[in-house]
Amino acid sequence: MSDPIRVDRRTTLKWLAAGLSFSAYHGQALAGSAPAAKGYGTDPDLNHAQATWHRVMTARERLQTALLADLILPGTDTAPAPSALGVHEFIDEWVSAPYPDQVRDLGVIRAGLASIDQEAVRRYGHDFVSITDADRHALLDAIAAPVGDKAGAEAQAGHRFFKTLRGLVVGAYFTTDVGMKDIGYLGNVALAAFPPATEEMLAIIDRECKALGV
Amino acid sequence: MGIPVAAIRGAVLTRPHNGRPACLYATACGRGCSIAANFQSTTVLLPVAQATGNLDTRTNALVYRVDVGTDGKARGVSYVDRVTGQHHSVRAKVVVLSAGACESARILLNSKSAQHPNGLANSSGLVGKYLMDTVGSSTTAYFPALEKLPGRNDDGISMAHIYVPWWGLQAQARKELDFARGYHIEIGGGQSMPSLNAAAMHAKLCETSYGPDLRKQLRQKYGSVVSLTGRGEMIPNEDSYCQLDPKVKDKWGNPVLRFHWKWGEHELKQASHMRKTFLELIHRLGGVPLEGTETDGAKAISTGGEIIHEVGTARMGSSAKDSVVNQFGQSWDASNLFVMDGAVMVSSPDKNPTETILALTWRSSVYLAEQAKLGAL
Numbered sequence: 001m002s003d004p005i006r007v008d009r010r011t012t013l014k015w016l017a018a019g020l021s022f023s024a025y026h027g028q029a030l031a032g033s034a035p036a037a038k039g040y041g042t043d044p045d046l047n048h049a050q051a052t053w054h055r056v057m058t059a060r061e062r063l064q065t066a067l068l069a070d071l072i073l074p075g076t077d078t079a080p081a082p083s084a085l086g087v088h089e090f091i092d093e094w095v096s097a098p099y100p101d102q103v104r105d106l107g108v109i110r111a112g113l114a115s116i117d118q119e120a121v122r123r124y125g126h127d128f129v130s131i132t133d134a135d136r137h138a139l140l141d142a143i144a145a146p147v148g149d150k151a152g153a154e155a156q157a158g159h160r161f162f163k164t165l166r167g168l169v170v171g172a173y174f175t176t177d178v179g180m181k182d183i184g185y186l187g188n189v190a191l192a193a194f195p196p197a198t199e200e201m202l203a204i205i206d207r208e209c210k211a212l213g214v
Numbered sequence: 215m216g217i218p219v220a221a222i223r224g225a226v227l228t229r230p231h232n233g234r235p236a237c238l239y240a241t242a243c244g245r246g247c248s249i250a251a252n253f254q255s256t257t258v259l260l261p262v263a264q265a266t267g268n269l270d271t272r273t274n275a276l277v278y279r280v281d282v283g284t285d286g287k288a289r290g291v292s293y294v295d296r297v298t299g300q301h302h303s304v305r306a307k308v309v310v311l312s313a314g315a316c317e318s319a320r321i322l323l324n325s326k327s328a329q330h331p332n333g334l335a336n337s338s339g340l341v342g343k344y345l346m347d348t349v350g351s352s353t354t355a356y357f358p359a360l361e362k363l364p365g366r367n368d369d370g371i372s373m374a375h376i377y378v379p380w381w382g383l384q385a386q387a388r389k390e391l392d393f394a395r396g397y398h399i400e401i402g403g404g405q406s407m408p409s410l411n412a413a414a415m416h417a418k419l420c421e422t423s424y425g426p427d428l429r430k431q432l433r434q435k436y437g438s439v440v441s442l443t444g445r446g447e448m449i450p451n452e453d454s455y456c457q458l459d460p461k462v463k464d465k466w467g468n469p470v471l472r473f474h475w476k477w478g479e480h481e482l483k484q485a486s487h488m489r490k491t492f493l494e495l496i497h498r499l500g501g502v503p504l505e506g507t508e509t510d511g512a513k514a515i516s517t518g519g520e521i522i523h524e525v526g527t528a529r530m531g532s533s534a535k536d537s538v539v540n541q542f543g544q545s546w547d548a549s550n551l552f553v554m555d556g557a558v559m560v561s562s563p564d565k566n567p568t569e570t571i572l573a574l575t576w577r578s579s580v581y582l583a584e585q586a587k588l589g590a591l
Contacts, residue, residue, distance in 0.1 A: 019410035072424040079429070144423040166424060167414030170432065174408040182429075183408055183436050187369035190238040194370050201363055208359035212500050 004066035007086035012093035013051055018175060019094070056106065057092040064113050064128055065091050069169045071133075071140055079182040082173050090172040091165075105164055112161025115154075116143070215495065222377040222400070225253035225569075234258070242407070243372040252371075275302070278468040279325045280309050280551065286329035288551040294466045308550045308582065308591055310543075312575070315345070315557040316456055319527035320471050322538075322553075323458045335545040335553075340538050341528055343455045345473070346562040348523040349397060349446035350516030351485040353492035353506035356419050357499055360404075360438040368404035368437065376401050380564060393483035397446030397564045399492075405437035415439060415504060439504070442495065444488035447564045450526055451478050454518065475518035482511030489514045525556035525567050542581040543574065550591045554578050 057065070066088035075081030082088070095106035113128075116139055120128040124135050131139075143158035151159075173179040197205075226237045237251040250257040263269045275293040281303060283289040290305040311318040319342045325334035333341055368375075380396030406412075413432070416439065420431040453476035458469040489509040496503050508514050531537020534546035543558050545551040554575040556567050563570070585591050 073429055074426050076426070076429065140424065162423070163418075166417055168410075170417045170428075171410035171413040174413040174432070175410055180408055182433075183413075184365045184433055185405060185408055185436075186365055186367040187405070188240045188407060189367070190240045191367075192236075192238075194239045195367070197366075201366065204362050204364075208362060212359065212498070214498060 004063055004083050004088055005086050007089040009051060009055075009093070012086070012089050015090050015172065015175065016093045016097060019171065020097075020099070053096050053098050055092050056096045060129070061110070061113050062088050062092055064117070065109075065165075067129065067136065068116075068140070068165060069173075071136060072166050072169045073173055080178060082169055085173060085176050085178055087169055087172045091168050094168060094172075105168070108157075108161055108164045109168075111157065112143075112165065115158065115161070215491070215498070217378055217381050217399075217491075217495070220377050220379060222374050224371045224373055226371045227251045237371055239367075239369055239371065241372070272304075276466070277313065277321055278466070280311070280321060280334050282325065282327045282329055282334060282548070284329075286327075287548045288334070294468075296466075299466070308552065308586065310552045310554050310582070311557075312553075312555045314555055315524045315527045315559075316471055318553055318555055318557045319456055320458070320469075322528065324468060330547065335528065335538050335547050335551060337547050338535060338538060340536070342457050342471075343452070344450035344526040344529055344560070345454045345456055345475075345524060346448045346450050346526045346559070347516075347518050348521040348562065348564065348566075349448050349477075349481045349484050349488075350444065350521045351488040351506065351514045352441055352443040353489060353496065353503055354415070354439060354441040355492075355496040355501040355503045356435070356439050357496075357501040358438065359500055360440070361434055363437065366405060366437075368406055374400040374402050374443075375404075391487065393480045393487065395447035395449060395480060395484070395564070397444045397484060397488060399488075400443040400445065401440060402443065403437070403440035408436075412439065418504075440501075442492040444485070444492070445521065445564050445566075446481070446484045446488070448481050448562055449478055450561065451476060454526075456527065473519070477512075477515055477518065482515060484511070485515035486511035523556075523562065523567050525559040525562045525571075528553045528557035529560045530558045531560065543578040544581070552578060552582060 066083040069082035069087045069091075073082050075084065091109070094102055095109050096102070117128045119139055119142070120126060120131050120135070123139070124131045128136065128139070140162070143162040145159070147155045147159045174183050226243070227234055229236050234250045238249070241247075243252045247254060247257065260269075260271075264271070272293075274296045276296050277291045277293040279292045281289045281292055288306070288309040290303055291309060292301060292303045294301050311321060313321060322335050322341045323333040326332070327334070330336065332339065335341060378399035378401070380398055382391055382396055385391050386394070386396075416432055416435050417428065419435050419439075420428055422428050422431055453474060456471040456473050459472040460469075462470050462472070464470050486509055489506065493503060493507065493509070506514070528538040530539050530541055530543065532540070537546070537560075539545050539553050539558055543552045543554045545553070554571075556571050558574060559567065559570065582591075
């Protein structure tokens with residue numbers, strides 16, 4: 001891959017807003033963390049929403065992110081790879097936003113991308129974008145395995161980068177229409193009546209409860 | 215564990231009613247129901263009021279003061295148009311504040327006059343005091359047994375499907391619990407619409423860290439995570455209140471509120487009881503707790519204001535000395551001033567406060583109409 005897909009900002013911002021509103025809905029401290037509005041006491045104009053930040057990832061970081069995303073959740077015969085859905089574009093929008101969680105993730109992602117590039121050069125003499133898929137797998141394996149509390153700071157940081165990136169990749173992927181279908185979400189369809197649990201489901205619940213002794 | 219479970223009651227129509235259609239079991243209720251199958255004052259109450267021809271609505275009007283006549287009674291309100299920045303005053307025979315508990319208190323405190331030097335309706339000094347929120351604590355867990363279920367639409371009415379009402383009254387009567395008052399549990403999860411956080415959380419459950427198997431395992435685990443959410447009663451206390459900030463003003467120059475907050479012992483113990491109950495429930499059902507495992511009440515409890523059920527601040531009562539308004543929301547200090555929102559509540563049960571606010575407002579409105587007819591206001 002040389003030139004990953006570009007997605008317009010209207011789309012990535014909407015995608016981002018959906019991710020953020022989930023956090024807000026569950027009270028995870030979004031409130032109060034937004035950048036100060038001009039003058040205390042008025043609401044943003046949501047009918048004419050505008051991004052108040054610029055996207056910060058370099059073209060190289062976006063390409064690295066796209067490659068890593070496709071390794072984390074490869075496409076199948078029936079489902080496209082993350083890069084085909086623009087997941088790397090979502091991640092760029094995410095780490096560019098000025099809220100505390102996003103600023104934190106920017107630090108983790110940017111350092112991780114730089115580190116994996118350096119490691120590629122050290123091991124294979126070329127940067128991450130230029131090495132083979134097999135070599136990229138080897139680099140990913142090195143940070144994917146869980147690390148213990150006694151591991152060094154570098155190993156801790158590597159695994160933290162992996163977990164942060166994986167969370168964003170699967171989060172972005174499965175909040176697209178394509179991803180929702182792929183994971184098996186069957187809801188959000190208009191129904192005249194909501195169907196009760198089937199006999200099959202009730203039998204499974206009964207069986208599982210018996211197995212648990214409840 | 216002796217915990218009862220009931221089908222949840224939602225203010226959602228399952229059959230057409232008064233020109234409103236039945237729910238179509240799609241789209242998220244929390245983002246507003248454009249067909250009005252779900253109750254909202256904007257789509258269910260206001261259109262009916264507008265149809266009478268007796269209602270004028272002025273939008274973008276931020277009321278910051280109730281104006282007072284020389285007789286000490288309410289004369290109208292002053293507001294700033296948040297679009298133009300222009301200030302306006304409107305006259306009224308009766309003023310009803312329904313701005314929400316904190317904002318109603320802010321307007322009253324900001325309505326200082328020679329007759330009401332501490333703010334309007336505040337001769338008792340109680341405006342802003344005894345602010346309450348709901349006690350909150352939740353635990354999220356993974357239940358392997360749920361992986362056995364086939365794919366299904368779990369949306370329903372876009373909220374919890376089942377509900378646990380407070381079951382501890384008898385235990386409290388037997389003095390087996392170390393806290394007063396109770397809580398309910400809301401249960402969420404299943405194969406709901408994927409969200410960023412939920413997808414990331416599911417990935418942590420997978421044995422495979424990445425690659426083709428990650429996708430397979432995510433599909434398998436999808437719908438096996440359930441959250442147990444406790445919502446409990448807070449006992450009002452003297453340390454939880456709001457007052458006008460002496461320094462910070464909004465962009466139109468009006469003082470904002472500053473808040474003081476302290477959970478009492480009962481709330482902290484209640485939050486601890488919630489967590490311990492959730493963990494035992496999860497254990498008995500073969501689940502694995504993922505988030506919300508701390509059982510120390512101070513660490514388990516929500517931040518004051520987080521559950522956004524703020525009530526209190528203009529409590530009702532039977533005398534001008536120990537309350538702000540009477541049982542009809544009528545100010546003791548200015549008989550043509552009413553408060554009709556969560557501000558008047560002197561206690562806050564574990565249930566969401568909206569229906570109590572609606573019921574009290576209905577009662578107050580009937581009283582207001584009767585008094586107006588008698589010429590008593």
